[in-house]
Amino acid sequence: MTDFSQGRTNVPMGGSQAPGAQTVSGSRGLEFAEPLIFEMHHEGRTGVDLPDVPVSDARLNGMRRQGPVGLPGLSEPQVVRHYTRLSQKNYGIDSGFYPLGSCTMKHNPRLGEKAARMAGLGDLHPLQPFSTVQGALELVDTLAHWIKTLCGMPAVAMSPAAGAHGELCGMMAIKAAIEDRGEAATRTRVLVPDSAHGTNPATAAACGFSVDSIPANDRGRVDVAALKAKLGPDVAGVMLTNPNTCGLFETEILDIADAVHAAGGYFYCDGANFNAIVGRVRPGDLGIDCMHLNLHKTFATPHGGGGPGAGPTVLSDALAPYAPVPYIVHDAKGLRLVERQADAGEGEKPFGRIKGFHGQMGVFIRALVYMMSHGAEGLLQSSTDAVLNANYLRARLGDVMSVPFDGICMHEVLFDDAFLHDTGVTTLDFAKAMIDEGFHPMTMYFPLVVHGALLMEPTESESKETLDGYVATLRALTERAKAGDVQFFKDAPRLTPRRRLDETTAARKPVLRWTPPVEDNA
């Protein structure tokens, strides 16, 4: 843990740098060598001006801190420059095309940022008296209405903090319903397709279910016969992604829903790919019992480098009574929240609570702003454009790359690595070469049902010109790979703040924090 003998950031140690890239300082033009904040510490510096108020120990129960925390001292200009420089080492949707499959990297409107910071929204305490937050509750209720209408579902649990958290919410609702039926001891198995996101089986396990996987057929869809063969009185439910992770609509989904219900199970749908069908298909019409939405995907709230997201989860009539607290109710005084199971009303059987307070309000505001801006027609046009863009990539790249499943795709297009066969270039190498060309790579090696997957999701935010530029680049790279220029790919990326990083050593000898260098007294 304390292995920190790896030298200063700035000193190039290898000899493989491109000619002219080596500099005295380690910085390269607009790309700065930037130390850790802990290495910038200077005694006596601070980034805040606060008075030094002495306090006695009288009310501290003898627990006053004995040693220093160890935080470094930096002035405000240093802090501003540090984070500005770090930001310049990042690729965001603001920077360029980000066709990361299943992640829906669409434009994030800045109106949402402005709205979330408004006085009366950004500064509300979650436990203010309900009379002082009627506008906030109305906003959440309005967003819930949009979600329920778009999904054709009667209820939505708003508190899940992310997609995986929404999955947890949905599966807990299923388990609660099964417990209520007195079948908790017998319905213990959940069916999950091979192509599912890893969160699906992990979520089922977190709810105490065992997981049984279902294979895909040669059309990239769930093998319905195999699924039906596994249904039985011990099956709690099925977790399916639709459109699925191969970018395809599950054509037999109505049949699947009927079969699951006939067997007494519930139908969970992973809504990660909802962007393909917003305004055109309602999950409620597909026989789905619960589905989470990723507001940070479909409804354009920023991903923030890995969160925060929000994963509201729609519930069918069968599962609605089990929605977790808190939830909004209307009464004579207006809107209020039911925050404890003990306060649930007639017929309500909340399965519990999954998050502190009420949900990701900051994300809700941004999502509602996005929905209101588009309106019903705009949302429909967005999903249509997203699907159009994906199919355009499929059409323009299908002849030089390899498409494992024929036909129209949804909002993302899946390729496998057959087109790289015998070139010595892997999917990873290909992706790294795309980085040097200014593109964020697609999702790689997922789904697992095809070899060396390359999953591209262009979203509706991209212009035809951007797609054409991308296509031209990928066609040229493909040609280069097929021409046998392996080293070009193995060396990529060359033009990035860091080149390929040693992930094996990072995992084997984890260095997860900075520690002060050991003084050399010799």
Add this chain to the structure above:
Amino acid sequence: MRYLPLTDVDRAKMRAVIGIETDADLYADVPRSALLSQPVDLPGPQGEMEVERAIAALAAKNLSSAKAPSFLGAGAYRHHIPATVDAMIQRGEFLTAYTPYQPEISQGTLQMLFEFQTQVAMLTGMEVANASMYDGATACAEAVLMAGRVTRRHRAVLAGGLHPHYRDVTATSAHFIGFDLVGPDSDPSHPAFAASVIDLIDDNTACVVVQTPDVFGRIIDLRPIAEAAHARGALLVAVTTEILSLGLLESPGAQGADIVAAEGQSLGNPLGFGGPYVGLFATRASLVRQMPGRVAGQTLDVEGQRGWVLTLSTREQHIRREKATSNICTNSGLCALAFSIHAALLGEEGLGRLARINHANARALADRLTTVPGVEVLNESFFNEFTVRLSKPAMDVADALAERGILGGVPVSRLLPERTDLKDLMLVAVTELNTGADMDALANALQEVLS
């Protein structure tokens, strides 16, 4: 539409390339019965001005905590956020990036997370921390599940004084996964807090969960509880909802905690009606492979330059699927960034000063309220929040104060409605943002309301 670059001409050209005639052809795989024949019944599109006006109208129906003397805490605290924090987190390269799967073009996020992990480890007195969790309550639940994996036991003791939301989130997870929870009722005037917890530890106990300062504001000495837990092979999970307290108080790590689960909202993140916040999670190095959540680690690139990657992913759902340590696949990245920037601005000296100001203000208000008839301050010890017993039900008092434009405190019955014995209690939090005038306003209004 301003967010959509494709024009109808573009769309027609693209359909021709694809070899289809209409938009409907894109949805040929969807069963006909499931296709909507007309747009859903929702409002039409609106320009920026109209949307902004509509949201502002909703905001105007709320009482902004910045415009009222505000003393609400109970797990969410109103602190000053330096202007630098909000400016930096809005840089598009941070704001609009995904999880850093491509480390070569994500070094900004990854270095920031590495710094964040270090700051959290330092504050909590632990060896390692992860890249953040959804919030403090979910971090608490994950800590209990982790203790179960580490000890292979399935029973946890939750101390009284654990925030009811944290208790409920933990209990919900525990119920579904088959984990037993025991613990005394929350009681702010319990004479033998440590004993009430220690007596429940047995040889099947995976962990003991203790919050300090607890939901009533009391500062708990974790050391005897840690000792008792360790003697039975159980872990100590320390919880704090006010991370700023660690600028003044001894860290949980120094008191023997094995896992720390905390809410980090107080640094850099606005109240925002309860979220998004940032859960902090720290533990011992020896337990790191059972830790949930994303984590950034240091390594070298092919040129020998220091850099960072997401690491220890063999714990995680995308590799381990149903055997993963948690189903979590994101963190609370941007909130962690805000936390980290605020902590960087504060530094050692600033953090200590801010914590002392909070405590001094809380003491000033506690002294002031003691003089108000009908108010009794229950705490012997506190950081920046304490519990008062009122001569009337606290819910009614809070409503009456709100009518006077004052957010006076959180009634305990808001968190524990079933505990009628606690209905006269109110939690009062004080931060650096509360002025002497705020305190006078609260004291005077309480005097009025309680008389």
